[in-house]
Amino acid sequence: MDYAIRGRKAIVCASSQGLGKACARALALEGVDLVLNARTRDVLEATAEEIRREAGVTVTPVACDITTPEGRAAVLAACPQPDILVNNAGGPPIGDFRDWDERVWQQAVNANMITPIMLIRATVDGMIARRWGRIVNVTSRSVKAPLPDLGLSNGARAGLTGFVAGLARQVAKHNVTINNLLPGPFETARTVDGLRKRSAKAGQDFETFAAARRAEVPAGRFGDPDEFGRACAFLCSAHAGFIVGHNLLIDGGAVNATL
Ligand code: NAP
Numbered sequence: 630m631d632y633a634i635r636g637r638k639a640i641v642c643a644s645s646q647g648l649g650k651a652c653a654r655a656l657a658l659e660g661v662d663l664v665l666n667a668r669t670r671d672v673l674e675a676t677a678e679e680i681r682r683e684a685g686v687t688v689t690p691v692a693c694d695i696t697t698p699e700g701r702a703a704v705l706a707a708c709p710q711p712d713i714l715v716n717n718a719g720g721p722p723i724g725d726f727r728d729w730d731e732r733v734w735q736q737a738v739n740a741n742m743i744t745p746i747m748l749i750r751a752t753v754d755g756m757i758a759r760r761w762g763r764i765v766n767v768t769s770r771s772v773k774a775p776l777p778d779l780g781l782s783n784g785a786r787a788g789l790t791g792f793v794a795g796l797a798r799q800v801a802k803h804n805v806t807i808n809n810l811l812p813g814p815f816e817t818a819r820t821v822d823g824l825r826k827r828s829a830k831a832g833q834d835f836e837t838f839a840a841a842r843r844a845e846v847p848a849g850r851f852g853d854p855d856e857f858g859r860a861c862a863f864l865c866s867a868h869a870g871f872i873v874g875h876n877l878l879i880d881g882g883a884v885n886a887t888l
Contacts (some may be wrong), residue, residue, distance in 0.1 A: 631849030633867035635660030639713035640704055642666050642748070644693045645673040646819035649717040650765055651858030656713065657684035659862050664689045664708040666700075696740045701747055710755045713865045716745035717767040723782035723823060737781035741768075742788040749793075749807070753800060755830060756854050761867040762805035766793060769811045772876060774884045778827075790876065806873055813880020814842065815852040848881030 638661070641653040645667035649701055653663055656682045667673040670692035672742025677690040685806040691707045692698035729737075745766050757763075768786045770776075775783040790809060797807040814820055821839075828838035843850050857879055863869060864877070878884055 630868075630879060632659045632862060632865075634713070634862075636709055636771055637661045637662075637712040638710070638877060639715065639865070640664045640666070640708050640711045640748070640752075640784060641703070641715040641717070642744075643717040643719060644715075645669060645676045646763075648812055648815060648854055648857050649715070650676055651854035652715045652717070652765070652767070652861040653688075653858075654680050654684070654856035655855070655862035656715075656865060657686045660684075660686060660866060661865075662687040664691055664704060664711070666691050666693065666704050668692065668694050675715050695748075696736075696744045698747075701744070701751070704750075705751055710759075710761065712756065712759070712761055714748060714764045715767065715861060715865075716748055716763075716764070718744055718770070720819060721779070722783065723778040723826060724781075725778070726780045734781065734784075737778070737785045738788065741782065742792075745789055746792060749796070753796075753805060754804045756805045757800060757803040758802050762800070762803070763859050763869070764805070764807040765864050766807070766809045767861075768809045768811050768876070770811050770878055770880050770884050771809055772809070772827040773886065779786065794874050804870055806864070808869075808872055808875045808877065810857065810861055810864070811876055811878045811880070812857055813852065813878065813883040814846060815854055815857060817854060820851065846881045846883045848852060850881065852879060852881055875888055 643649040644653040644665045673690045677688040681688045691704050693703045701778050718740045771782045824839050828835045842881050
């Protein structure tokens with residue numbers, strides 16, 4: 630299927646590795662020119678070169694912290710009028726709610742709620758004026774089913790989800806869609822890091838612990854980031870203009886729910 634987005638311009642935040650990179654690559658394979666972002670410059674530049682070589686699109690890396698006003702300004706300066714915005718950032722730390730003081734909560738809300746809202750605010754009016762826009766927010770399955778050691782994610786991402794539910798319905802008539810993608814467990818650096826911490830806490834060796842977590846997923850495995858990226862590219866396609874304010878779980882069935 631031709632997604633009919635060749636030549637469109639996208640900002641993909643937090644995209645040097647993991648799910649953000651997979652979204653960027655999938656868009657690039659559909660012919661979309663990219664601005665990529667992450668904090669670690671050499672990793673980001675290597676990813677930009679890898680995608681450029683594979684897809685033959687223009688890829689501009691902007692090394693900065695997307696959760697700061699300066700970082701967002703730098704990314705927007707590289708692409709002031711994106712057709713596509715993929716909001717993503719590092720996830721909050723795991724832990725117990727008693728460990729999280731006001732500063733930790735401010736950081737989580739800033740990274741996983743305010744940052745995407747500020748980027749939407751900066752780009753959505755241009756999309757409305759051009760009568761074409763696609764915004765995808767990477768959130769988490771924690772929005773549908775709270776994760777006990779990820780209270781910061783449960784809370785901050787629910788705030789973004791509530792805001793987006795309203796705004797998506799205000800901008801849809803301009804052919805601007807806003808949707809959320811909710812990852813379950815994917816094989817990324819963040820997942821491996823989380824498994825290491827949890828296996829250490831449980832006193833089990835990493836491989837045994839990880840195999841047990843994979844077996845818990847109805848699909849019998851963790852997700853491949855490419856599967857996530859391809860879904861993102863479809864939501865950004867010309868054909869997805871009637872998909873509005875949706876929260877799409879991509880989790881191999883991990884969330885045990887009927888709806
Ligand atoms: P990852 O493999 O750790 O990759 C994170 C990417 O974001 C890296 O490119 C990282 O590069 C960049 N990044 C982190 N903080 C940033 C910042 N402040 N500014 C700019 N770039 C930043 O993580 P992932 O697994 O792909 O997860 C992506 C998001 O999905 C996270 O919010 C995570 O909580 C959420 N999620 C993931 C899963 C999963 O199974 N993987 C499940 C549910 C939710 P630098 O470190 O160099 O900046």
